[in-house]
Amino acid sequence: MIxxxxxxxxxxxxxxxxxxxxxxxxxxxxxxxAAIEGTDRPVVFLRGAGPAFCAGADLDAVAAVDDRDAAEAFARRGQEVAASIADSDAVVVAGIDGAARGGGVELALACDVRVATAEATFAETGATIGLFGAWGGTARLPEVVGLGEAMDLALSGRVLDADEALRTGLVSRVVDDPRAVAEEIAANDPAALRVIKARLRDDADRRVQERREAEAFADLHAEFER
Structure with missing residues (x-):
């Protein structure tokens, strides 16, 4: 299906x-x-076919998990895939057109850039069925939208439209053609894209970040066309 x-x-x-x-x-x-890790391109554009982006985990697969160890393994596998998106050398752009629910929101949260069409909607619906998003969502959602918004979204299960997603910072743009944003980013220098992503995602101490930033700038400057 990929x-x-x-x-x-x-x-x-x-x-x-x-x-x-x-x-x-x-x-x-x-x-x-495999699709994310196997790319040699500077930008990956992640999209859904048809009228939805992603409904999250297949509920039949969730129902087939029959013990605690298997449930934990299922959650960890989703976390690993989300981490592969966040840790990829490529810039990963999520183009959300239609519904993103549960794990679909979590995959989008792992992406570097999230853009939506006017038809996009978002919801963390786990609480409505007695579960919650465990593919890194409880860690990433507060980082992206702030703790207060994250609490509201995850505890209520309410649906956000594209404009509200933009207001909360869940997406950075609402556009007619999300792929055009991926193309816009890909038009830039690939080495710079890779370094900028790594620097922005660095969660080390500020002093360490600043040292790494200066070193990375010097590395790029050595290849800078003067």
Whole structure:
């Protein structure tokens, strides 16, 4: 259910299971991780086929988990895939067109840039069925939107439209064509993109970050066309 197409400097990765709103099975998580880790392009554009971005974990797969150890392993596998997105050398752009729910929101949160169309909607619906998003969502959501907004979204299960997602910082733009944003980013220097992503994602002490920033600038400057 994961399709990949390379187009210039962008690898387009499509969650392609529209009849199930692109809900993710364990096999699909494996394929998604492979698609992200296997790219040699500076930008990955992640999208969903059909009228949804991603409904999150396939509920049949969730129901098939039959003991505590298996449940923990299922959560950890989703966390690993989300981490592969965050840790990729490529800049990963999520293009959300239609519904993002649960694990779909969590995958988007792991991406470097999130852009939405006017038709996009977002919800962390786990609490409505007695669960919660455990693919890194409880860590990343407060980082992106702040603790107060994260509490509201995760505890209520309410649905945000694109404008409210923009207001909260869940997405950075609402556009007609999310892929155009990926193309815009890919037009920049690939080495600079890789370094900037790494520096912005660095969670070390400020002094350490500043030292690494200066070192990375010097490395790029050595290749700078004067």
């Amino acid at each position: 399709e990949t197409v390379t187009d210039g400097d962008v690898r387009v990765v499509t969650l392609d299971r529209p009849d199930r709103r692109n809900a993710l099975t364990p096999a699909a998580l494996d394929d998604l991780e």
